[in-house]
Structures are given as C-alpha cells and as structure tokens.
Amino acid sequence: MAFFEQHIHEAPKTFLSKYVFSFDHKVIGKQFLWYGIAFLGIGGMMALMIRWTLAFPGEAFPLIGHFLFPQTNGVVPPDTYAMLFTMHGTIMIFYAITPILIGAFGNFCIPLMIGARDMVFPTLNMLSFWLAVVSAILLLVSLFTPLGAAAGGWVSYPTLSLLIGSPGIGQTLWCLALFILGVSSTMGAVNYIATIITLRAPGMGYFDMPLTIWGLWLTAVLNALFLPVLGAGLLLLTFDRVFGTTFFLAGAAATSGSGDPVLFQHVFWIFGHPEVYILILPAWGIVSDLLSFFARKPAFGARATALSMTSITVLSTVVYGHHMYTTQMSPLLTQSFMMLTMTISIPSAIFFANWLGTLWKGSIRFQTPMLFSLGVVFVFGLGGLTGLYLATVSTDLYLHDTYFVVGHFHYTMAASVLLGGFAATYFWFPKMFGRMLNETLGKIHFWISILGLNGVFMGMMIVGYAGMHRRIYNPFVYEFLEKLIPINTFITWSAILMGFGQLFFVYNFVYSMFKGPVATQNPWEVGTLEWTIPSPAPVHNFDEIPVVKCGPHELGNPNLKGRDFQYQTEELVEV
Amino acid sequence: MNLYSLYLKFFVMSAKASEMSLWERMKPPIDISTNGHLIDSLFHLTTMLILFFFALVCIGLFGFSFLYRKSKHPVALYVHGTSKKHIAIVASIGALVFIMVDMKITGISNRDYMESFAKWPVETSDVVRVQVLGQQWAWNFRYAGKDGIFNTEDDIVTLNDLRLPINRKIVFQVTAKDVIHSFSLPNTRLKTDAMPGRISKMWTELTKTGVYDVVCAQICGTYHYRMQAKMIVYTPEEFENWQNEMGERATHVMEKDTADLYWGWKWVANN
Numbered sequence: 001m002a003f004f005e006q007h008i009h010e011a012p013k014t015f016l017s018k019y020v021f022s023f024d025h026k027v028i029g030k031q032f033l034w035y036g037i038a039f040l041g042i043g044g045m046m047a048l049m050i051r052w053t054l055a056f057p058g059e060a061f062p063l064i065g066h067f068l069f070p071q072t073n074g075v076v077p078p079d080t081y082a083m084l085f086t087m088h089g090t091i092m093i094f095y096a097i098t099p100i101l102i103g104a105f106g107n108f109c110i111p112l113m114i115g116a117r118d119m120v121f122p123t124l125n126m127l128s129f130w131l132a133v134v135s136a137i138l139l140l141v142s143l144f145t146p147l148g149a150a151a152g153g154w155v156s157y158p159t160l161s162l163l164i165g166s167p168g169i170g171q172t173l174w175c176l177a178l179f180i181l182g183v184s185s186t187m188g189a190v191n192y193i194a195t196i197i198t199l200r201a202p203g204m205g206y207f208d209m210p211l212t213i214w215g216l217w218l219t220a221v222l223n224a225l226f227l228p229v230l231g232a233g234l235l236l237l238t239f240d241r242v243f244g245t246t247f248f249l250a251g252a253a254a255t256s257g258s259g260d261p262v263l264f265q266h267v268f269w270i271f272g273h274p275e276v277y278i279l280i281l282p283a284w285g286i287v288s289d290l291l292s293f294f295a296r297k298p299a300f301g302a303r304a305t306a307l308s309m310t311s312i313t314v315l316s317t318v319v320y321g322h323h324m325y326t327t328q329m330s331p332l333l334t335q336s337f338m339m340l341t342m343t344i345s346i347p348s349a350i351f352f353a354n355w356l357g358t359l360w361k362g363s364i365r366f367q368t369p370m371l372f373s374l375g376v377v378f379v380f381g382l383g384g385l386t387g388l389y390l391a392t393v394s395t396d397l398y399l400h401d402t403y404f405v406v407g408h409f410h411y412t413m414a415a416s417v418l419l420g421g422f423a424a425t426y427f428w429f430p431k432m433f434g435r436m437l438n439e440t441l442g443k444i445h446f447w448i449s450i451l452g453l454n455g456v457f458m459g460m461m462i463v464g465y466a467g468m469h470r471r472i473y474n475p476f477v478y479e480f481l482e483k484l485i486p487i488n489t490f491i492t493w494s495a496i497l498m499g500f501g502q503l504f505f506v507y508n509f510v511y512s513m514f515k516g517p518v519a520t521q522n523p524w525e526v527g528t529l530e531w532t533i534p535s536p537a538p539v540h541n542f543d544e545i546p547v548v549k550c551g552p553h554e555l556g557n558p559n560l561k562g563r564d565f566q567y568q569t570e571e572l573v574e575v
Numbered sequence: 576m577n578l579y580s581l582y583l584k585f586f587v588m589s590a591k592a593s594e595m596s597l598w599e600r601m602k603p604p605i606d607i608s609t610n611g612h613l614i615d616s617l618f619h620l621t622t623m624l625i626l627f628f629f630a631l632v633c634i635g636l637f638g639f640s641f642l643y644r645k646s647k648h649p650v651a652l653y654v655h656g657t658s659k660k661h662i663a664i665v666a667s668i669g670a671l672v673f674i675m676v677d678m679k680i681t682g683i684s685n686r687d688y689m690e691s692f693a694k695w696p697v698e699t700s701d702v703v704r705v706q707v708l709g710q711q712w713a714w715n716f717r718y719a720g721k722d723g724i725f726n727t728e729d730d731i732v733t734l735n736d737l738r739l740p741i742n743r744k745i746v747f748q749v750t751a752k753d754v755i756h757s758f759s760l761p762n763t764r765l766k767t768d769a770m771p772g773r774i775s776k777m778w779t780e781l782t783k784t785g786v787y788d789v790v791c792a793q794i795c796g797t798y799h800y801r802m803q804a805k806m807i808v809y810t811p812e813e814f815e816n817w818q819n820e821m822g823e824r825a826t827h828v829m830e831k832d833t834a835d836l837y838w839g840w841k842w843v844a845n846n
Contacts, residue, residue: 079797153794159771160754165711165796251771252752258772261755295643300656301665326757326768328775331693335685342677349672353665354656356635361652362643374636381632385625388676389618392684394692398603398614398764401757401792465618467604467761469792472800478788480604480761483595556651564651575653 006117006199011539021130023122025107026537028129030432032103033425035132036096037509043091046084048499049076051456055485055492057474078473082151083170085471087143089154090174092414093279094181095136100421101282102185102223103132106192106216108428112530112537113210115201115546120194124187131184135177142173150174153471155268158248158261162240175238182227182234189223192216201529203548207303208568210528210552212424214306215285218313222278226271226317233267262327269320277316279413280380283420284309284351287373289552290423291355293526294370295362296564298553301354308347308354315344325396334393341391348384352377363556367524368442372423375450376416379457383411386461404464410457419449422505429512430519434536437516441508445501452498459491527567528552607783607808608763613687615764617680624676692765695845696744696778703739703814706839707749709756709769711795712802717839720822726839731821735804737789739781740814747777748842757793760806766792774840784808 012018022028052061053076060066060074069076076084107125111118119125142149147168152161161171196217200209209217239245240259247259292299299305321329321337329337355377364370386408389395399405422445429437463484468475475481475488522531529546530537550572555565559573566573606612642648656665696702706725708715716737720729739745749758751769758777759766767777791802809817 078800082794082797082799151797157755157793160795165754250773251750254772260772261770262773295651296645297651297653298655300654301661302655303657304662304665326766327770328767331689334688334693338681338684342681343673345677346669346673349669350665352632353668356632356639357656357661357665359635359639359643361648361654362639363645363648363651364640364643365645366640374640377632377636381629381636385629388621388625388680392617392621392680394614394684394687395618395621397692397766398618398761400766401759462601465603466601469759469790471794474800477801478790478803480788483600487597487600556653558650558653 006545008117008540021126023118023126024539025111025119025122025125026432026541028125029104029106029108031129032099032107032132033432035129035136036098036100036104039091039095039099039136043088043096044499044502046088046091048495050081050084050088051492051495052076053081053473054475055489057476079148079151081473082471083143083149086150086153086156086174087139090139090150090178093154093275094178095139097279097413097417097421098181098185099132101279101417101424102216102219103129103188105212105282105286105421105424105428106188106220108432109212109424109530110192110195110216111199112431112533112541113213113528113552114196114199114204115529115542115548116195116199117540117542117545119191120198121191124191128184128187128191131180131187135181135184138173138177138180142170142177145169145173155265155272156237157268158237158240158264159251159253161237162249162253164249164253172238172241175234175241179231179234179238182231185223186227186231189220189227192220193224196220201546201548204568207306208548208551210285211288211299211302211305211309212282212285214309215281215283215288218309219278219281222274222281222313222316226274226278229267230271230275233264233271236267237264262324265324265327266320269323270317272323273320274313274316276409276413277312279417280420281309281313283376283417284380286420286424286427287376288351288355288358289528290369290373290427291358291377292553292555293524294367294373295359295364297358297362297556298551299354300357300360301350302551302553305351305354308351311347312344315340315347319344322391322396325393326400338391338393342388345384345388352381352384367426368437368439368446369423369427369524371443371446372419372426375419375446376423379411379415379419379450379453382458383408383413383416386411399464401470402464403460403468403470406470407457407460407462407464410453410460415453415457418453422446422449425509427524428530429509430523430535431530431537433513433516434519435512435514435516436519436523437512438508441504445504445508448501448504449498452494452501455494456491456498459487459494463487463491525563525565527554527565527570529568532567532569603764604761604787605783606762606764607781607785607787608765609780609782610687610691611762611764613691617683617687620683621676621680624680628672628676692778695776696746698746698844701743703743703745704842705737705739705745705747706842707747707758707769708838709749709751709758709791709795709802711753712791712798714758714789714791714802714804715838716804718818718821719842720825725842726837729822729826730839731818731825732836733821735789737804737806738809738814738817739806740809740811741781741784742811743814744778744780746845748840749775749777750840752838754795755793756791756795756802759790759792760787761790762787762806766790768793774843776845781808784810784813 065074149170236247248264250258319341322341519535546569706717716733718731749769756769763779767775787806789804
C-alpha cells in the first residue's frame with residue numbers, strides 16, 4: 001500500500017504562528033471551539049430574551065434590558081424580537097453547533113483518530129477558520145446597522161427577505177455572512193473527506209474507523225454537496241436585493257417580470273433538510289463510540305450503525321419536501337415525500353437498537369461523557385419519534401408553523417447535538433488541554449441541563465399542539481392562546497434554569513484548563529489512536545505513523561491480560 | 576420591574592391556573608369542522624405508537640443502565656452484535672417500526688389527505704366561495720356577491736372579518752399581496768400558505784356557530800403577531816341575511832374608481 005508521505009514540520013515558535021494563524025489541526029479545532037462557545041453564549045442569551053418576551057410580555061428584560069433597549073424601558077420591542085429569533089436560529093445552527101461539532105471536533109479528532117499528522121490541506125484548514133471569522137464579523141456588524149439585523153426567520157423566505165419585507169442592509173449582510181460561512185464550511189468539508197480517504201493509518205479500513213469519524217465523514221460529504229446549493233440560493237437572494245433581479249419576487253411589488261418565492265423554499269430546503277443531518281451525524285457518531293467505551297464492550301453492530309448512518313445520509317437528500325406541505329405541492333409529490341421521509345425511521349430504528357445493544361450486558365461507568373451520551377439517546381428518541389407527526393401530511397397541516405415544530409427540531413438539533421457536543425468536550429478535553437474536567441461539576445451540569453431542556457422543549461411541543469404558532473411577539477393577543485400563559489412561564493423558567501446550568505460548565509472549563517488535575521495519556525482507558533500519544537497531543541501527533549491491527553471498540557475481551565481494552569495498534573487477541 | 580413583582584405575578588398566575596387543569600390547557604382549540612377529527616385522531620394514534628416505542632427505548636436505556644452498572648455487573652460481555660441472531664433481532668426491530676408505525680400512519684394520512692383535505696368539493700351553487708388576500712398585516716376577504724362573479728361591483732369585501740355558514744362546504748382561494756403569509760384556521764386544523772404570485776386552495780365545512788380566530792402562521796414581518804382576523808360562523812339563514820344586507824351595501828359603496836377594492840381575481844373552479 002502506498003501512503004502519503006507525512007513530513008514532520010518544526011513546531012511554530014512565535015505567538016502568531018502558534019495560536020493565531022496556525023496550520024495545526026488541533027489549534028484550529030480549539031479556535032473553532034472558542035468561536036462556537038462564544039456564539040453559543042450569544043445565541044443562548046438571545047433565546048432567553050425570546051423566552052422572557054413570551055412569558056412576561058411587556059416586562060423589562062432583567063439586568064441588561066435597560067441597557068439594550070433604552071427606548072422601550074428595557075422591554076424587547078417587536079421588531080427586535082423578530083431579529084432575535086432570526087439571529088438565534090442563524091447563530092445557533094451556523095455559528096455555534098457547526099463550529100463546535102464539525103469545526104472543533106472534526107478538526108481535532110479526524111487526524112488523531114485516523115493516525116495522521118495533520119489534515120491533508122493545512123492551509124485550507126486555516127483559511128476555513130479565518131473565513132468563518134470574517135463571516136462572524138459581518139453577522140455581528142449587521143446587528144448595529146440602521147434598520148437592524150435580518151428579521152425574516154432563519155429560513156429568510158422571500159419575499160419577506162427581499163426589499164419589500166426587509167429594506168435594511170442587515171438582511172444583505174446576513175446573506176453575505178452565510179455565503180462566506182458556506183465557503184468556509186465547504187473548504188473544511190473537502191479537507192475532511194480528502195483526509196479521511198487518503199491519510200488513514202496503514203491497516204485502517206473504513207470499518208476500522210471509529211464511528212465518530214464515520215459521522216464526521218458523512219457530515220462532510222453532505223456539507224460539500226449541499227452548502228453550495230445554499231450559497232447559490234443566497235447569491236440569487238442578494239442579486240434580488242442589490243441588483244434588482246426578480247428571481248424570487250412576485251405579487252404587487254414585482255413591477256417588471258416576476259419570479260417565484262417558492263423557488264427559494266425549494267433551494268433552501270434541498271440544503272436545509274440535509275443540514276439537520278449535517279448537525280446530528282457527528283453527534284450520532286460520537287455517542288455510538290462513547291456508549292461502547294463506557295459500557296466497556298464493543299459497539300453492538302458497529303458496521304450496521306455505520307451503514308445506517310450512510311443510508312440516512314443518502315435518504316436525507318430526497319425528503320426535503322416535507323418542509324413545504326402547506327405550499328400545496330402536487331398531491332403526488334406530497335405522497336412521495338411523505339413515504340420517503342418515513343423510510344428514514346428504518347435506519348434510525350436500527351442504530352437505536354444498536355445503541356441499546358451496546359448497553360446490554362455491559363459494565364457501565366457513569367462518568368460525565370457517558371451521562372451526556374445517554375442523554376442524547378433519551379432526547380433523540382423523543383425528537384426523532386415526534387418527527388412522525390410532522391412527516392404525515394394531514395397532521396402537519398395543523399402542526400406546521402406551530403411551536404410543536406420548534407419543540408421537535410430543538411429536541412433533535414439543539415438538545416441532542418448540544419448534549420453530544422458536551423459529551424465530546426468532556427471526553428476529549430484531556431487530550432486537548434492535558435487536564436481533566438471536574439466530574440462533580442460535570443454531573444451537576446448534566447442534570448441541570450437535561451431537566452432544563454426537557455422542560456423547555458417538551459413545553460414547546462405542548463403549547464404547539466395547543467395551537468400556539470411560531471415567531472409571534474405576544475401570543476396572548478389571541479384569545480385561544482391565553483390559557484397557555486402558565487405553560488409559557490414554565491418554559492421560560494426551565495430555560496433560565498438551563499442557562500444557569502451552563503455556568504457550571506463555563507467555570508469548570510476555564511478552571512480545569514489551568515488548574516485541573518493533569519491528565520494521563522489514556523484517562524478513559526480506551527484503545528483508539530488518539531490515546532496512544534501523550535496528553536495534550538504533541539504538535540505532529542504521532543512520532544511514528546501507527547499501524548492499525550484491530551477495530552476501535554475492542555473492549556472487554558476476556559483473554560486480555562491486565563486491562564480490559566486493547567489499542568488499535570495491537571494485534572487482536574483471539575477469544 | 577423587580578424580582579418581587581415577578582414572583583407575585585408567577586404565583587398569581589399559578590393561582591389562576593388552578594381554575595383550569597393542565598390537561599385542559601394542553602388541548603388544541605375546539606374542532607368546528609367536519610374533517611378536523613381526522614387530524615386529531617391520527618395525532619392520537621401516532622401518540623400511542625410513539626409512547627409505545629419510546630417506552631421501549633426507556634426500558635432499554637434505564638433498565639440496562641441499572642442492571643449493568645459497573646458495581647453490579649463488573650465484567651462486560653464480549654460480543655460484537657454481528658451474529659446472525661443479533662442481526663436478525665436488530666433488523667426485525669427496524670422492520671417492526673416500519674410496518675407498525677410508518678405504514679400505518681402513512682396509510683391513514685394519505686387516505687385522509689387524498690379523500691378529504693385535497694379532494695376538492697364539486698362547486699355547486701351551495702358551495703361558499705371566498706377569496707382571501709393576505710397583506711402586511713391584515714386579511715382581506717371577498718365574496719362573489721349576487722352575480723356569482725368575482726371582482727365585480729356587487730362583491731362583498733371585508734377586512735379581518737370572515738363570515739361563514741355552518742353545514743355548507745366552503746372553498747377558499749388564497750394569495751398574498753406582499754410577502755408570504757399562511758392562512759390558518761386553528762379550529763378546523765387547516766392552514767395553507769398565502770404566496771404572492773400563486774393561488775393556493777383550502778376547503779372545509781363547519782359545524783358550530785360562534786366567533787373564532789383566523790391566524791397568520793407564517794412570519795411576515797414585525798407585526799406578524801397582530802395579523803389576526805375574526806371568523807364569525809352563522810347558521811345558513813343568518814349567513815344569507817348577512818350576505819343580502821352586505822350585497823346591498825356593496826352596490827352603493829363600490830365605485831369604478833375605487834380601484835384598490837378590485838383586488839379579486841377570476842375564480843377558477845375545481846370541476
């Protein structure tokens with residue numbers, strides 16, 4: 001077998017080349033982690049403002065309300081409310097979850113877990129991060145423009161997102177920011193795909209890769225295929241806004257020729273449905289691995305899990321129409337999309353069965369990463385199953401654009417992905433920083449988070465079923481929604497609880513980074529390649545490129561002597 | 576606004592909450608249509624199926640976590656789940672979900688959609704036809720009037736005021752002037768997007784008189800939340816009276832030069 005020659009470069013010496021413009025995948029991963037966590041904080045604060053408005057309409061937002069909204073005595077005004085939920089969605093999806101799961105852990109884990117010294121294109125990798133920074137600056141600047149930031153929802157359907165609905169420059173900046181972020185993510189995706197294909201350590205077949213790598217790889221494939229679609233749609237939208245074209249303009253405002261606003265919905269959801277799998281696939285992969293590592297037994301049906309994730313990746317590209325049932329496609333299309341959407345539950349059921357199979361007869365250790373992984377199984381179970389209501393067209397006619405949808409996708413995209421991201425953070429922190437996070441604080445963080453998020457998202461599904469529609473500033477102008485005030489108040493208190501729980505994480509993270517107990521080379525006693533090198537990982541990762549001789553989940557083999565796991569670099573011990 | 580008043584407010588609300596049980600609050604608005612129960616019953620069936628499968632997940636998750644914790648079960652079983660038996664179990668779970676849940680609810684939903692919601696009524700004279708125009712941030716409604724032709728002088732045009740009879744089929748044609756809206760009647764469980772440049776359709780038949788809400792479900796700008804209309808449901812006789820009265824008034828009000836009132840379009844019947 002011929003492999004890439006991977007040179008050992010000298011370690012960078014200056015501050016700039018070491019911490020800022022670094023080619024090192026581990027540093028870029030950490031940069032993405034800071035970036036993501038910072039935006040998680042901003043997006044979370046926006047969520048709290050949204051929740052506050054819904055539970056206590058007309059009350060000033062505590063502490064910072066008077067500073068942010070002096071004209072209204074601290075009350076969130078309706079136009080700002082629209083900006084808040086738009087930016088909350090945009091920030092959480094593109095600037096928090098994507099950087100943390102894909103940017104940070106993709107960069108950090110891929111070379112380490114496949115036994116490579118770096119990504120295959122380190123410069124592209126650095127460019128990917130700095131383009132993401134440019135995009136973030138554009139997005140944040142848009143908050144301070146005269147008419148404010150984009151306010152048409154994170155989907156930004158025209159014609160609301162065209163000049164007739166959003167005349168301000170904020171929406172244009174939003175388009176440009178997302179376009180640049182799309183370029184950045186595509187660069188990352190190309191890099192990940194190429195790295196995984198070419199730089200796997202000798203002996204590592206595709207099914208010898210940890211499932212984390214499978215998840216990240218499939219995500220990268222979807223990103224590389226579908227982010228350009230979003231980019232095309234956003235460019236057309238920008239043309240409509242800036243150059244006066246009419247791709248998406250129709251109705252009274254279309255004076256010369258007319259396009260079709262629904263066209264944008266097609267373009268958007270061709271990207272948008274794979275996007276939800278882009279976000280969740282890394283989390284699935286991480287959870288599949290961690291369940292096995294902490295149950296001390298091989299991942300049950302690992303190959304089937306990998307293949308189910310692959311088939312979901314394929315299926316996710318042909319189901320986008322279920323986002324558009326109420327636009328009245330032809331009934332034939334409606335039927336096809338409904339049926340295709342339903343088939344996704346087969347592979348989902350298979351990997352759920354595999355997850356439970358992994359726990360079955362294990363010897364489970366409930367350390368923090370495991371708690372978060374089990375949390376993912378719970379919340380993704382709920383999130384995935386509630387998708388059924390939205391996949392069947394007739395129930396969707398009622399539930400479409402209600403809070404039920406919001407609750408459903410927060411369970412899948414926010415709760416599952418966030419818990420998966422936390423599991424990964426607690427798990428790889430020792431390899432990133434050479435120190436351990438505090439277990440007690442981690443467990444407090446977990447329990448507060450899971451209580452809070454279930455309160456929030458279950459509450460959202462309940463008010464949604466009771467008829468409360470999305471993106472309304474004050475639901476209680478409707479008589480039939482007045483009865484939902486107490487439930488909305490409950491949701492808001494849950495959200496505040498959840499936000500409060502994150503303080504434990506932030507404290508734990510910052511404290512442990514400098515003062516935590518020093519981590520050993522392999523604190524979790526697992527056999528994947530990143531644990532064969534010191535913590536934190538040295539600049540070029542592996543002094544010698546490892547040779548892989550067995551799979552990533554060889555735990556609990558009864559013939560092993562002295563320990564219950566074996567490294568991937570060791571010959572498989574016969575049973 | 577201090578924390579104390581918040582505290583008060585929270586508990587005052589909880590006191591009010593005792594008048595209505597949580598179960599009551601969780602219920603969707605009252606169903607006033609002949610087909611709404613199809614959606615409600617499919618929702619309940621799906622809920623039952625989901626609860627069953629989620630219970631299985633929880634039994635596995637919590638049961639195994641409890642039974643096989645390290646202190647109780649120190650040595651894990653070395654099994655890869657690749658034996659024929661294990662593959663068969665996993666595959667049959669997949670098949671079970673598909674047959675028990677997917678096929679079932681897809682079949683029902685498909686039947687309901689094709690035979691009820693998307694099966695447009697034959698437009699005899701008994702069918703009430705309404706044109707709906709969404710704009711930022713109001714609903715315009717238009718009835719054909721005496722001549723049965725839209726966009727003529729005797730049309731009845733209302734703003735945020737939809738009046739409908741019970742026991743007659745009602746067909747809506749919906750579009751929007753500026754941005755996308757969504758014409759939603761929570762009490763009939765139906766909604767359809769109002770899109771500039773397109774006409775979408777919706778039909779229903781009502782069963783209960785009273786006053787209900789018409790909602791815009793799709794974000795349409797700052798005052799999206801105030802894009803609310805009232806739906807007043809009459810008995811057929813009351814509706815006739817209202818139509819006659821309004822028709823008379825319309826012929827006095829509608830002038831050729833009030834061009835902005837002529838926003839209607841030529842009705843294209845389904846049959």
